[in-house]
Amino acid sequence: MEILVCVKRVPDTAENEIEVRKDGTDIVRDDLVYSVNEWDNYAVEEAIQIVEKVGGSVTVVTVGDEDSEEVLRREMAMGADNGVLLSDPAFVGSDGKAIAGILKAEIEKGNYNLIFTGAQADDGAGQVGGMLAAMMDVPYASLVNHIEVLDDKKLKVGREIEGGNQEMHEIDLPCVLSIQTGINEPRYVGIRGIRKVASVEIPVHGASDIGIAADAVGAGGAKVKLVDYFMPELGEGAEMLEGSTEEIVDKLIELLKAKGGLK
Amino acid sequence: MAGQIFAYIKHNEGVAEDSALELVAAAKKFAAGAAVTAIVTGSNVDALCNDMAASYQEVWKIDNDALSYPNAEVLRKVLLNILPNDAVILIPHDTFGMDLAPGLSIKIDSPFVSDIVDYEVEGDTLKAIRQEYSGQAHTHVECDISNGLVANIRPGVFQPDESKGVSGQVIDKSADTGDLTTGRHFLEIVEAEAGDVDITKSDVLVSIGRGIEDEENIEIAQELADAMGAVVSCSRPIVDAKWLEKSRQVGTSGQTVKPKVYLAMGISGSFQHLGGIKGNPFIVAVNKNPKAPIFQVAEVGVQADILEFMPELTEKIKGL
Ligand SMILES: Cc1cc2nc3c(=O)[nH]c(=O)nc-3n(C[C@H](O)[C@H](O)[C@H](O)COP(=O)(O)OP(=O)(O)OC[C@H]3O[C@@H](n4cnc5c(N)ncnc54)[C@H](O)[C@@H]3O)c2cc1C
Ligand SMILES: Nc1ncnc2c1ncn2[C@@H]1O[C@H](COP(=O)(O)O)[C@@H](O)[C@H]1O
Numbered sequence: 413m414e415i416l417v418c419v420k421r422v423p424d425t426a427e428n429e430i431e432v433r434k435d436g437t438d439i440v441r442d443d444l445v446y447s448v449n450e451w452d453n454y455a456v457e458e459a460i461q462i463v464e465k466v467g468g469s470v471t472v473v474t475v476g477d478e479d480s481e482e483v484l485r486r487e488m489a490m491g492a493d494n495g496v497l498l499s500d501p502a503f504v505g506s507d508g509k510a511i512a513g514i515l516k517a518e519i520e521k522g523n524y525n526l527i528f529t530g531a532q533a534d535d536g537a538g539q540v541g542g543m544l545a546a547m548m549d550v551p552y553a554s555l556v557n558h559i560e561v562l563d564d565k566k567l568k569v570g571r572e573i574e575g576g577n578q579e580m581h582e583i584d585l586p587c588v589l590s591i592q593t594g595i596n597e598p599r600y601v602g603i604r605g606i607r608k609v610a611s612v613e614i615p616v617h618g619a620s621d622i623g624i625a626a627d628a629v630g631a632g633g634a635k636v637k638l639v640d641y642f643m644p645e646l647g648e649g650a651e652m653l654e655g656s657t658e659e660i661v662d663k664l665i666e667l668l669k670a671k672g673g674l675k
Numbered sequence: 676m677a678g679q680i681f682a683y684i685k686h687n688e689g690v691a692e693d694s695a696l697e698l699v700a701a702a703k704k705f706a707a708g709a710a711v712t713a714i715v716t717g718s719n720v721d722a723l724c725n726d727m728a729a730s731y732q733e734v735w736k737i738d739n740d741a742l743s744y745p746n747a748e749v750l751r752k753v754l755l756n757i758l759p760n761d762a763v764i765l766i767p768h769d770t771f772g773m774d775l776a777p778g779l780s781i782k783i784d785s786p787f788v789s790d791i792v793d794y795e796v797e798g799d800t801l802k803a804i805r806q807e808y809s810g811q812a813h814t815h816v817e818c819d820i821s822n823g824l825v826a827n828i829r830p831g832v833f834q835p836d837e838s839k840g841v842s843g844q845v846i847d848k849s850a851d852t853g854d855l856t857t858g859r860h861f862l863e864i865v866e867a868e869a870g871d872v873d874i875t876k877s878d879v880l881v882s883i884g885r886g887i888e889d890e891e892n893i894e895i896a897q898e899l900a901d902a903m904g905a906v907v908s909c910s911r912p913i914v915d916a917k918w919l920e921k922s923r924q925v926g927t928s929g930q931t932v933k934p935k936v937y938l939a940m941g942i943s944g945s946f947q948h949l950g951g952i953k954g955n956p957f958i959v960a961v962n963k964n965p966k967a968p969i970f971q972v973a974e975v976g977v978q979a980d981i982l983e984f985m986p987e988l989t990e991k992i993k994g995l
Contacts, residue, residue: 551748553748576921581746635818667957667959
């Protein structure tokens with residue numbers, strides 16, 4: 413099985429308090445800790461496990477700037493065989509559709525049976541996987557939390573739906589699957605693993621290498637334009653308890669008693 | 676002018692989901708009085724179509740045994756066959772809408788806006804509000820809808836429009852579906868397993884999120900719950916990490932709970948988590964980030980480290 417996994421470098425929401433710039437053009441990016449999008453990490457782990465079972469290779473690809481190379485290396489330290497960085501000034505500001513188009517152009521240069529994306533990116537819209545499948549005209553399943561390889565033409569997949577129930581399907585290869593968290597337990601990547609892949613060559617492909625017209629992508633080509641970031645007007649909001657920890661605990665206990673929270 | 680407006684009706688074997696009437700309200704954001712067409716797909720959906728005709732000016736019925744389970748891969752083909760190219764189509768942003776809509780937007784060549792929490796329409800421009808980073812930042816996005824739109828609307832943000840009183844017309848489009856074969860075949864639903872405790876039965880929940888940081892720290896929450904006579908529930912990352920059973924997860928892909936009191940400990944307050952909390956409980960949030968979205972929905976908030984705060988609370992309660 414030749415598997416391609418699309419990964420994205422995003423600000424790590426578990427490590428940062430996200431703030432919006434005063435002018436609303438972006439979030440405050442100084443001192444942000446970045447990592448690989450959580451969903452994508454599960455996707456790479458799943459790809460590695462499938463290849464361990466049935467053979468083949470795992471390639472990780474990202475559309476991003478030069479800093480995005482670090483997430484490719486991290487996923488290669490996990491066990492992905494190859495990495496490809498799709499980078500070009502023309503790609504900056506692309507909307508989801510353009511990202512899917514760029515990924516498709518790269519995919520067509522290879523010979524992949526199976527494509528994974530994350531179910532959504534922390535700064536995304538849960539759209540790239542479904543768009544990519546439609547552009548490639550192959551079957552798609554989103555929110556996949558179970559994969560079984562039936563033979564070289566078919567998979568059995570489970571989709572996570574409401575209430576923790578699971579929708580089982582048979583799906584023809586090649587196909588695109590968007591992977592939901594919890595499908596596996598992604599392996600730990602230590603410093604040593606990262607060092608091992610530190611000097612591996614990662615090819616960089618720009619618009620002309622993959623045959624993308626520069627004006628079809630980037631901010632200029634975006635059909636859906638991001639106007640600004642803002643913090644919502646806080647409605648009523650919570651009453652924040654202030655004071656020493658002891659005072660707060662006492663107040664809280666009174667409130668809990670009143671609301672039936674203590675037995 | 677944008678094209679004809681459609682709403683995709685989600686239902687469980689003929690029983691409409693809440694989103695069916697939420698989309699009536701959402702559609703009113705277009706030109707006042709604009710006609711909206713409900714799309715009902717499935718098998719034996721006559722009763723549902725008649726119901727929807729009380730809320731929508733037009734109902735397109737697509738009745739076919741092959742559509743008895745809503746397989747998004749098949750329904751995308753159906754919609755492509757029946758929708759005009761410049762259709763504006765509203766779809767609930769749930770696990771079905773996420774499966775269906777992005778690909779539909781490509782095939783029908785219209786812009787896609789996902790997970791909309793609010794919007795306005797000015798002329799041919801849609802101005803929508805979305806969220807990023809689990810609700811920590813909001814954005815305005817814009818697109819031209821004169822050639823159509825695929826819009827996923829977040830469930831629960833529009834109040835269902837119960838006014839009814841419309842005498843809509845049901846139009847049978849069942850013959851227009853075209854070929855229904857796809858490369859993805861629905862097999863069955865596997866239901867979620869029951870777990871060690873039933874969090875839906877508890878009046879008081881001590882719910883932990885990623886802020887608990889380590890599996891060993893769950894003990895700290897358990898001690899607080901024991902002192903309070905409460906049960907420990909959690910957000911999704913705790914289950915993904917296999918620290919607690921899936922049956923303890925609160926949220927759209929977990930359990931729906933209706934406690935009297937809900938303590939959100941180190942939980943940011945994503946909509947998928949909040950979607951599992953019903954019945955207006957008294958929510959107390961403890962979080963070290965004062966801007967965490969959970970503070971917008973909680974009654975009472977404490978800015979603190981839960982690993983320090985919970986033991987203090989437990990001690991005091993034990994001493995009562
Ligand atoms: C289709 C789909 C379905 C989903 N279904 C669900 C669902 O059913 N239930 C669910 O919960 N999620 C669900 N999610 C995931 C959801 O989007 C969020 O990712 C998740 O709810 C975040 O969990 P969290 O709040 O625990 O973690 P985070 O968002 O990482 O928040 C952790 C919070 O803890 C705070 N914190 C950190 N350390 C401390 C400390 N020591 N003391 C105090 N505070 C601290 C941080 O400030 C932060 O606010 C779903 C996602 C998708 C795509
Ligand atoms: N810039 C990108 N490069 C590579 N893959 C991406 C990129 N953006 C999104 N993806 C993939 O698409 C998934 C969904 O992202 P989104 O549609 O932006 O929420 C992510 O989990 C990635 O797998």
